[in-house]
Amino acid sequence: MIKSVEKAFRVLESMSLADGPLRLSDIARMNDMTRSNAFHLLQTLQELDYVRQVEDSTLYELTLKTFEVGARAVSRNSLISVAHPELVRLSDKVPENVMLNTRDGLMNLVADRIESRSVVRTLAHLGARTPLQLVSGGKVQLAYGPESLLAKVCANLVAVTELSVTDPVVLRAQLAQIREQGYAVAIGEVNEAAKGVSCPLRNRHGDVVAAVSISGPMDRLGNDLIAHYVALLRETILLIEAAWADGWRGQSSVARPSSA
Amino acid sequence: MIKSVEKAFRVLESMSLADGPLRLSDIARMNDMTRSNAFHLLQTLQELDYVRQVEDSTLYELTLKTFEVGARAVSRNSLISVAHPELVRLSDKVPENVMLNTRDGLMNLVADRIESRSVVRTLAHLGARTPLQLVSGGKVQLAYGPESLLAKVCANLVAVTELSVTDPVVLRAQLAQIREQGYAVAIGEVNEAAKGVSCPLRNRHGDVVAAVSISGPMDRLGNDLIAHYVALLRETILLIEAAWADGWRGQSSVARPSSA
């Protein structure tokens, strides 16, 4: 573990979590380092164009180079672009957040998200990564995923809220149920007030490669609604799967770079 | 400039540019470092969860943590979510890519993008950052931006293609014209085959804070179409500006975290 690299990323991450530009000494304090150390790190990050100082001030802020790099990393995923329009359509029918979840290692990733237009809504951060077993989208992927994956997840179950599953046996039971009913529900396992429903999305070979989910505040996602939402999800997923499969045949597009 | 930090980011970036998992020795070669050096860096990046080894193999690939961090960095931008639906609507009327451009330092950033459904289309990478003076969206932002910004841009003009502006005098003339006509056109300055049209987007105070653009292959964006596209862009922009201004008044939404 190269220490200076670790520190640099700690700085980067703490800046991304803050909600505005930060002062050098705060950054130093947040990460217990000396001011001079933080200064050198920031200097380096600045030269690399990940950080800049806000005009005529000594405050530091992130550039969007992380976004550039990150976007490049997901862009390989053609599923996202195929799914997006259908998610938008689904979002019109439902007063909740609609999300496309994929797997990234042992994490569930919110690969795309259409925000609910409701005034009271839950936050669905695009790009958010959460342990698979704690969210409905992740559970679906676990339920239909290989045993080897599940084994790894079981090896380090950590509780985030009181409702988080921490017992492998319980988890396996949940997954069995999910397979039986064909959808997953997660209730406040990451966060007390939230609830989500997910259904699996498959590729041409029938492997589950993603999950589409609807999530919102617990009190609005009553059990009576679940069946209805599951139906909507399945409808949407069928359309996405069809469009995606088409993509493989119709993939003759001559793509050339562009000018904005 | 902390060397190991610089190297770590070089590794990260080279991996994000590759189109698949890489071998250790290739990563080492690409960045001229010894294998053992590359190994240590990858080891560190792996512990930090930016990199992982693909299952049952020695290949290395990026996790999507960069995406997580990057997405968090842009999420502060409420404009994107407000603009998105309107961009989708615009995209239905035009067989080209539609983009929302903002400024990030001296770079133009593709903050959002709806892909053209045309078979022949240009690539519009979400998250792409390009020098402001080379793309239509950036030119608009320069044209209406402060002199201090322009001065900094002029201080380091670099040519990317033969058509890139490299003379400050020429650039200033272009910007004057843009201000006069109220829109910008860029022709293959980043890339020979591409062309783009952009119009400015303003906040409540009248400052230009972004540009909406339509871009596509040069031969399809004839001069006869420009006027039409400009009209469509202006229409869209008016709607976005209105919705955005509303947001400031209607910003009472109680947001709570969610479960996927």
Place this chain on the structure above:
DNA sequence: TGAATGGGTTCTGAATAATGGAACAAATCC
């Protein structure tokens, strides 16, 4: 089959490079 190549990983010592602390001016607080 067996040698040979190239790859990933581990280890070690040498030397570089990162770091903390002192110092200072500028800014900020009271």
Place this chain on the structure above:
DNA sequence: GGATTTGTTCCATTATTCAGAACCCATTCA
């Protein structure tokens, strides 16, 4: 207006990083 706090620079010391050699494993080629 005096007292902190802050950003930045400098320096010397030491901890850290890094190259290189050595290792094992896989694959290739003879």
